[in-house]
Amino acid sequence: MSKVFRINTRTRMVTEEAFKDEYRLLGNRGLTAKFLLDEVDPLCDPLGPDNKLVLCTSVFAGTGLSTSYRVSFGAKSPLTGGIKESNVGGGLGYYLSQHGIRMMIFEDKPEDDRWHYVRVRADGNVELLPADDLRGLNNYALVEKLQEKHGKECGVATLGIAGERQYNVASIMVADHFTGKPTRAAGRGGLGAVMGSKQIKAIVVEKAAHRAGVVFADKERFETARKKFKNTVLSKDAVKGLSEGGTHGIMDMTAALNIMPVKNFSGEMVDQERFKAVSVDGFKAKIDENGGKTGQPCQPGCLVRCANIYNDSDGNFLTGGLEYETTVMFGPNIDVYDMDFLAKVDRMLDDLGIDTIEMGNAVAMCMEGGKIAWGDQEAVLALLREVEQGTEFGKTLAQGTEHVGKYLGVKRIPTVKKQSIPAYDPRTMKGQGVTYCLSAMGADHTTGNTVEAQGVDHADPAGKVELAAAIQTGTAVADNIGCIFCIPHGLEPDLLPELYAGLLGGDWNMDKVLGLGIQTLLWEKEFNRKAGFTAADNMLPEFLRVEKTVTGHVFNITPEELAKVEMF
Ligand code: SF4
Structure with a gap:
């Protein structure tokens, strides 16, 4: 069963409509791309009535395929002005699939100041409920309050005050399935601001009284492929490595190869002595010391279990899902080497509903611009409190790295298409630099992360355009199905076509599966082209092309070489 609910946030009408046949093969990112191209004017105001926020599930949600409960949010981004899809784990997709819901569409914009939240009732009906009493709450208190009302067995997506205030850095937070805490982020591109513009404070999906079944074209064929997929992934x-250390597992490698950004992409190496505190061993020791855990799933059935629980010194839950990106952007990139500080910042930003990559870079702008000193942890916390309090400078900071960098007169601003660069220096990881340039989402490592490519010299430009293009295609395939930390590890030639054929029927081969990924990328490019983007937007900032790292590298892949991959 594939249900679609359309919610007009001005008239407050909720309507159910048929799932279009032309969307039948699409899930998550592919579905958001096609939908946005079909229904959103690429030239619209991202925070105006013509933008739409869409929530999509995977084709495979409910089938038992590992990580297929991942969901995607999509809209025109207020940060980049282009298309944006941000996918997230947690329990939301599990409960949506129980109801057979494939899409929720939020459109138009309220003409008054009343806020609402969406409730998918246990009987499957969808309603908008007043949320005026929830306004001003941040994510932890908000989720607790919603769980008091609707029970703990529900999927929840929420906005903190950053989303309410429509800040460009605002994320949409999703509660982890097992801890029930808002630790999973649809973080990038300011989609929380789009949800805030619709005055939707939360989406609550209650446990279904009657579970929607999945109709398989050939269940035995699907199950055979699913078991092979499971064994392949687990091998x-x-x-x-992800199960043992989560995304932190690459810390030592990126530090040793000068890939990890230090002091706003200065090109320096980390200080080896100070680095020990945030290294793989340092991270694990801190987790163990306070009774935390690694190897946690964020959604039912995840084989990879890359999530973690980080406790405070009293052994109480402090944060979860603390990622490599957060540790680097609020760590070495601002000259901080202190796990407890990083966990505290992660908790604070999850609570406010703020993208840690964008805000980490924005804080680096404050250090580069001389507003606060490098490594001054108290000053960083004071800046984040300014964002929370909504001071004038707090609002400036909350509009993102490029905005605050320009405001402070900073010359070295690490952004592509106005979105800040994540925790891989493109000079020493050139494939990643190509992804930053070519992705329709701006500098987004999740659209084609070359870090796991084996046996390559990441700093050598040879072959990196082709490598990044291939990984972007594979990632777009995975983003139609589930989590990028799982699906690519089962990307064996026969398995994905078998899974599609077992579920949907028809003839499938790897070309057809890859075609879904390529089509997703083309739709995203088409949206951006109509929004006014050109090849000139596919550029890294100049300082990364002219300033050498201490290991002697610049980003030296030319626009002509980038243009070789024609579809981008
Ligand atoms: S691999 Fe990690 S992020 Fe992906 S679903 Fe599993 S726990 Fe969540």
């Missing part, structure tokens, strides 16, 4: 060393 991969990279998966074992």
Whole structure:
């Protein structure tokens, strides 16, 4: 069963409509891309009535395929002005699939100041409920309050005050399925601001009284492929690494190869002595010391289990899902080497509903611009409190890295298409630099992360355009199905076509599966082209092309070489 609910946030009408046949093969990112191209004017105001926020599930949600409960949010981004899809784990997709819901569409914009939240009732009906009493709450208190009303067995997506205030850095937070805490982020591109513009404070999906069944074209064929997929994923060393250390597992490698940004992409190496505190061992020791855990799933059935629980010194839950990106952007990139500080910042930003990558870079702008000193942890917390309090400078900071960098007169601003660069220096990881340039989403490592490419010299430009293009295609395939930390590890030639054929029927081969990924990328490019983007937007900032790292590298892949990959 594939249900679609359309919610007009001005008239407060909720209507159910048929799932279009032309969307039948699409899930998550592919579905958001096609929908946005079909229904949103690329030239619209991202925070105006013509933008739409869409929530999509995977084709495979409810089938038992690992990580297929991942969901995607999509809209025109207020940060980049282009298309944006941000996908997230947690329990939301699990409960949506129980109801057979494939899409929720939020459109138009209220003409008054009343806020609402969406409730998918246990009987499957969808309603908008007043949320005036929830306004001003941040994510932790908000989720607790919603769980008091609707029970703990529900999927929840929420906005903190950053989303309410329509800040460009605002994320949409989703509660982890097992801890029930808002630790999973649809973080990038300011989609929380779009949800805030619709005055939707939360989406609550109650446990279904009657579970919607999945109709398989050939269940036995699907199950055979699913079991092979499971064994393939579990056999991969990279998966074992993710289960043991989560995304932190690459810290030592990126530090040693000068890939990890230090002091606003200065090109310096980390200080080896100070680095020990945030290294893989330092991170694990801190988790163990306070009774935390690694190897946690964020959604039911995840084989990879890359999530973690980080406790405070009293052994109480402080935060979860603390990622490599957060640790680097609020760590070495601002000259901080202190796990407890990083966990505290992660908790604070999850609570406010703020993208840690964008805000980490924005704070680096404050250090580069001389507003606060490098490594001054108290000053960083004071800046974040300014964002929370909504002071004038807090509002400036909350509009993102490029905005605050320009405001402070900073010359070295690490952004592409106005979105800040994540925790891989493109000079020493050139494939990643290509992804930053070519992605329709701006500098977004999740659209084609070359870090796991084996046996390559990441700093050598040879072959990196082709490598990044191939990984972007594979990632777009995975983003139609589930989590990028799982699906690519089962990307064996026969398995994905078998899974599609077992579920949907018809003839499938790897070309057809890859075609879904390529089509997704083309739709995203088409949206951006109509929004006014050109090849000139596919550029890294000049300082990364002219300033050498201490290991002697600049980003030296030319626009002509980038243009070789024609579809981008
Ligand atoms: S691999 Fe990690 S992020 Fe992906 S679903 Fe599993 S726990 Fe969540």
